[in-house]
Amino acid sequence: MALTPEAFQTLAVIAFCFGLLVFSRYPADAILVAGVALLTLLNIITAEEALVGMSNEGMATVAVLFVVARGLAQTGVVGWVSNSLLGRPKNTAAAQLRLMLPVSAMSTVLNNTPVVAMMVPAVADWAKRNNLNVSQLMMPLSYAAIVGGTCTLVGSSTNLVINGMLTAHSGDTGLRMFDLAWVGVPCVIVVTAFTIAFSRWLLPHRGEKDQQLFGDAREYIVEMEIESDSPLVGKSIEEAGLRQLPGMFLVEIDRDGRLITAVAPNEMLLAGDHLIFAGDVRSVVDLKNIHGLKVAEKQVFKLNSGAHTRCLVEVVISRNFPQLGKSIKDMRFRNLYSAAIIAVARDGERIKTKIGDIYLKPGDTLLLETHDRFVNQQRYSKNFLLVSEIENSRPVRHEQRNLAAAIMLAMVISVAVGFLSMFKAALLAAGLMILTRCIKVQDARESVNWQVILVIAASIGLGGALEKTGAATVIAETMIGLTAHSPVGVLITLFVLTAAFSAVVSNLAAAVLIFPIAIAASQQLDVNLLPFAVTVMIAASACFATPIGYQTNLMVYGPGNYRFGDFMKIGLPLTVMVGITTVLVVPMVWSF
Template sequence: MNMVLSPDAIQTLAVIVFCFGLLVFSRYPADAILVGGVGLLTLLDIITAEEALIGMSNEGMATVAMLFVVARGLAQTGVVGWVSTNLLGRPKSTEVAQLRLMLPVAAMSTVLNNTPVVAMMVPAVSDWAKRLNLNVSQLMIPLSYAAIVGGTCTLVGSSTNLVINGMLMEGHPEVGLSMFDLAWVGIPCVVVVIIFTLVFSRWLLPHRGEKESQVFGDARQYIVEMEVEVNSPLVGKSIEDAGLRQLPGMYLIEIDRADQLITAVSPNEILVGGDHLIFAGDVRSVVDLKNIHGLKIAEKQVFKLSSGAHARCLVEVVVSRGFPQLGKSIRDMRFRNVYGAAIIAVARDGERIKTKIGDIFPKPGDTFLLETHDRFVSQQRYSKNFLLVSEIENSQPVRHEQRNIAAAIMVLMVISVALGLLTMFKAAIVAAGLMIVTRCITVQDARQSVNWQVVLVIAASIGLGGAMEKTGAALVIANIMINATAQSPTGTLIGLFVLTAGFSAMISNLAAAVLIFPIAVAASQQLGVDVVPFAVTVMIAASACFATPIGYQTNLMVYGPGNYRFADFLKIGLPLTLLVGITTILIVPLVWAF
């Protein structure tokens, strides 16, 4: 067999090494680097335009794109908030939070495709981290790793396991694996991954992201009054249990209950229907507060707005000296009638305005937080009455009444895949379509929900992997490494693991496994030993995609939300891959003897 790299193979490897160098040592975005690499291979005539673009028609890439729509639908209907509050709880430390996250995710991924599990959990974890003031960058990689390693425990946990088992049974029908055979090595790997993450993540994972240490006295500090609805699920809960105690950037000042004013509110205070809760906080926290199920803005003018609730958004305006209503109180200025908007909060030079909103007399420079229709910004952008008009991003109301529908769509999607009724791609398309048809998400929000950076990274990675296969670079490297250890079964297992994990870091894990499996079979025949331990090693190694974000699509799904850089995966992923490799090499020969 030819062991010499062709000129095209050498150029392909040089481009890939160059791309990896840029990913690790530069701050250029991953999609720009990888798309540039594919473009360079096209210019060198190593791959054709069709081969360069093949990733754009890849089923896995399209599946991820559809799952972004499903995830946004879950977020906008309150399913995500429910999951983050009820499933993940309120841990007191990052380590406990990681454990509370990784255990259920790993368990779900043993029987469910890990892609929808991560799609559902990414927005829930973002919300959870924000509520508990945790570093989201300490949670997103553990989420992906738990999903990946959970899939190694059963035959259906990963599509790679199913494909390799199918290839194994084609040549050796008598030695196919059963559903839980992989648990012998998968469960110890889960334990290793969770323990390693809990112990070392504080040093190996970055401390960046959405953790905010809010200081009272923000220049845009609003006072907002919320009302506990009579039939609210919050009624009968304490402030602590309702999740209103430690809202990031938000402080509960007092409760107005009938004729009683409760100041210095205790976390054990029980909420009653009709309570008016007065909060101080920044604008993003007002948005979060407004989306809590069971709370509504106490300002009655909001409910007189002509536009439907789901066509509204929050807008900030700064009052100019030409504002015609100066000298009048907010109650007397008939703001809703004139502008079609309701003032729900006022900020003034960082002061805490203790007066009720209706009694405030506006001054030039005051900032109003408005609930209004989505056309307000375009209509008032150049008005002389306001110095600034700015819509608050993602401030549309949560569609709590659609929550059960969205949850049912998600459950049906997962069940249809688990039972083999639909492929993951078909199920994701149906789920995304149902989210739109049932009005869990608008068409415009569905368009905006797709993270095109992740989509381009997946597509470009597929193009690079195809170049390695086409030029023969992958096969030459594989044979060199296998032949170097061919005289020892254990040495061959080590070589197989290193080779498969290495290729999985550069091309898709499924492509790496399919590429290496025939070489594993040839090595077992040459050594005259059973092929099963070699096949199992390839399965586990293909899923040990911890060291790069491009090797496994769940890593790509957490890349943006976790605010990660390429090197962050290398730092924690390389030692973790080594530990999973050692665990695999130690256990596989004990369970499946040579």
């Protein structure tokens, strides 16, 4: 079968898209959508085929899981996971080991998409608290989830589909639940060891975009109080995670009027302690989200608005501010603006004087805790030069934590036992998050990362063009034909083909596309089909080299602040390592 003109054009468009992804800084969603648009204009695919990705269940599942993940973050589940399960590693290598082993274990029996959806915000929070580079952790998270799914039959939907096709073809019972562990476990060991050993050179060293934006932020002095029922009571500063907060340090503790300066890491926290912190505005948000800490400013608790409708707002005082020349405690700010001043900065630097004793000057920046309508009401006030809400500054709903965790657990179990599909379970979980007020409707809308969604949808459209024009089939048949007389050669070719196609189409589509060729090769050689089938299963999950190869790669693409080429640097050698492991182990377990 020869390549048609349409197949040539499709391959040219995809190659051009990949070139732009690797060598340019254009966003991935724009490049891939443009590729699909070009194929549509060339009449290679129809409008319906171009848009088929927008109705794809996998794409919709990822979109809904963003809502679930935001609900977990806003109720404190994410913080609990990062503190309780991941611990406090001493360095990046230890952090990667602590992360990859449990994630791989979870992914052996759970769908890796919800595992990554839950862990992405937890890892971001964990990295921030432990001063770790998030770009050194997000890709290992995705890789661990992917390779963990190769250990069992239920670890990946690809395994189940190929096993079903194998059973239908041979009439046997197919593979059992843990048969794949013979090759899956060695692959987990190889991926984990390689990542830890070489990530310092092959992974980028970039912080989160938010950390970059807030690197030169204004600094404030903030006073926090340990609540009477706080889980921090009885813990040391080190154990409570308050010693090395990024962008924030503990200046002193006020304990019943006695000041403790140069606070030691082993200093025990008591109920009612007032902790004085100095740091930037983003770190103030992190402080407010720690369970058991509250702003010590008494005016905050006199605000009429409920705690869950409050947010942090920065305002800059203008020359027209009517209370200039008065101290903050004399100006009745709370009564005038329904807002409490919790910190003041002057010329970008923190003011060490007690808030009540500060006399405001034009240009002073106030950090306020106020109701969510304040910005709209005061945006054009002549009293303030600037009014700006701090992003993600609404309080964490710690009282909803157990409920949100239960919803997530029910979602995972319902999928694991086959009661609901991943999409239905995610849809139900997101709905329950909104109905139980674990997340507000507006926050649910804003939680979806549309760049990721467009990349998935466009990738599906490009993959469909490969299949429709026959380009994928021609390439596969040609490569198989080159090694048709060697079972091991066919095994290697099957792995390379499946892994290559998984980089440009979905891993499930790649496996389904290659499996009939594996059947034909086994018949021509008159050998056992099982080792070929297992190789296709593993290769379909070796989606390390591109972010579009697997949806968990796309889920960490933004939070890890990655570029397309970052995946190729570490992903290509990882794919080769997994390929070598597979080709060596499979013939030893399943003979030809």
